[in-house]
Every structure is written in C-alpha cells, then in structure tokens.
Amino acid sequence: MQLDKANFKFAILDTIAATPINLALNFLLISIGMHLGMNATELTLFITSILFVFAVIRKYILRMYIDKNEHRYES
Numbered sequence: 001m002q003l004d005k006a007n008f009k010f011a012i013l014d015t016i017a018a019t020p021i022n023l024a025l026n027f028l029l030i031s032i033g034m035h036l037g038m039n040a041t042e043l044t045l046f047i048t049s050i051l052f053v054f055a056v057i058r059k060y061i062l063r064m065y066i067d068k069n070e071h072r073y074e075s
Contacts, residue, residue: 014062
C-alpha cells in the first residue's frame with residue numbers, strides 16, 4: 001500500500017483541528033447532560049449526535065480551504 005501524501009496531510013490537519021474543538025464540546029455537552037440529569041445511554045447519544053454534526057461541518061470547511069489553496073498554486 002502506497003501512502004497518499006495529500007490524504008495523509010488532510011487527516012493530520014483534520015485531527016489537529018478536531019482535538020481542541022472536541023475537548024471544548026465534550027466538556028460543554030457533558031455539563032449540559034449532567035445538568036439535565038441524562039443517564040449514560042442518553043448522554044452518549046446526545047454527545048455523539050452533536051459531535052457528528054460538528055465533524056461533518058469541520059471536514060467540509062477544511063476540505064474547501066485545502067481545495068481553494070491547491071487551486072491557487074496551480075495557476
């Protein structure tokens with residue numbers, strides 16, 4: 001298997017961008033869930049659903065940023 005450098009770079013950048021976002025969101029969402037008295041199953045579904053939405057948005061924005069910058073260098 002050959003390493004695709006562009007996809008590897010995207011994976012690294014996405015993970016770096018995700019870490020502080022997920023840390024802050026986890027703290028906030030756990031606090032909200034505990035305040036609302038959620039049990040473990042409810043809290044898991046609540047957090048996973050919201051992190052999923054943020055992940056899709058983050059990946060879309062990062063992909064658009066990378067695509068825009070790659071096209072700038074091709075000209």
